[in-house]
């Protein structure tokens with residue numbers, strides 16, 4: 001089912017998330033850099049994740065919508081997309 005993600009990739013994406021909120025060590029940075037050179041999936045993840053975070057931050061800045069509310073809106077729009085794709 002779906003794209004198989006290796007244990008390594010799982011660790012790397014966790015590291016990517018961690019690095020956004022706190023400092024990561026030199027060794028972690030190194031492991032991240034080396035893996036990103038080799039792994040297309042993780043590079044794509046980093047790109048998507050950055051874009052999403054930017055969009056979210058923009059939303060919070062320009063509106064008074066709370067994260068919980070935004071989450072609900074996001075879910076609704078996702079459900080809407082799924083509905084329109086399935087043609088119902």
Ligand SMILES: [Zn+2]
Nearest residue numbers: 009039041042
């Ligand atoms: Zn990877």
